[in-house]
Amino acid sequence: EAGVAQSPRYKIIEKRQSVAFWCNPISGHATLYWYQQILGQGPKLLIQFQNNGVVDDSQLPKDRFSAERLKGVDSTLKIQPAKLEDSAVYLCASSLGGAVNEKLFFGSGTQLSVL
Amino acid sequence: AQSVTQPDIHITVSEGASLELRCNYSYGATPYLFWYVQSPGQGLQLLLKYFSGDTLVQGIKGFEAEFKRSQSSFNLRKPSVHWSDAAEYFCAVILTGGGNKLTFGTGTQLKVEL
Numbered sequence: 001e002a003g004v005a006q007s008p009r010y011k012i013i014e015k016r017q018s019v020a021f022w023c024n025p026i027s028g029h030a031t032l033y034w035y036q037q038i039l040g041q042g043p044k045l046l047i048q049f050q051n052n053g054v055v056d057d058s059q060l061p062k063d064r065f066s067a068e069r070l071k072g073v074d075s076t077l078k079i080q081p082a083k084l085e086d087s088a089v090y091l092c093a094s095s096l097g098g099a100v101n102e103k104l105f106f107g108s109g110t111q112l113s114v115l
Numbered sequence: 116a117q118s119v120t121q122p123d124i125h126i127t128v129s130e131g132a133s134l135e136l137r138c139n140y141s142y143g144a145t146p147y148l149f150w151y152v153q154s155p156g157q158g159l160q161l162l163l164k165y166f167s168g169d170t171l172v173q174g175i176k177g178f179e180a181e182f183k184r185s186q187s188s189f190n191l192r193k194p195s196v197h198w199s200d201a202a203e204y205f206c207a208v209i210l211t212g213g214g215n216k217l218t219f220g221t222g223t224q225l226k227v228e229l
Contacts, residue, residue, distance in 0.1 A: 100214065
């Protein structure tokens with residue numbers, strides 16, 4: 001079974017530039033999550049989708065971050081403009097549903113460096 | 116403040132030695148409890164979880180964890196560590212009524228000496 005696919009694997013940009021990350025969840029998984037993992041910290045949930053609707057985006061910095069999940073499958077996360085503090089690994093995860101007992105499957109992440 | 120605490124940032128053990136990684140939580144009600152492992156260049160993988168029932172939980176790769184309500188702890192253990200266990204370990208919680216939203220601790224980096 002294919003896992004959660006993310007691209008690119010690495011990205012280096014200068015501050016104030018824009019960047020986009022892509023995630024393809026496991027086939028059939030209705031719930032998709034984007035996490036931000038800053039060096040030395042645990043992952044922090046940015047946004048959760050159920051199909052193509054947003055369930056939780058309370059920790060998404062909406063002035064610069066945006067995410068969409070068109071057609072309830074693939075998702076993109078965008079940062080515009082990027083700041084130095086956005087340097088982190090961006091993890092995508094998916095699960096069959098959004099219930100508490102649903103197992104999350106994580107991708108390998110996109111490592112972003114903002115210079 | 117509500118939090119998940121992993122007091123040990125780094126731990127080094129010898130191969131074959133026993134391992135215990137600490138996790139404490141600070142919430143009004145007992146949350147759902149998880150341990151994840153993250154190897155370099157790989158995604159997070161669920162080791163085990165505790166929702167209710169038996170307080171000693173068995174997971175994959177020979178890991179187990181014990182929930183102690185009186186201590187608000189959910190420590191991860193392994194009787195004999197293998198070199199391949201070197202990775203970062205995260206304790207995580209889901210609050211009751213919090214859907215499937217994981218809140219992670221800061222992680223413990225495990226180094227295994229041969």
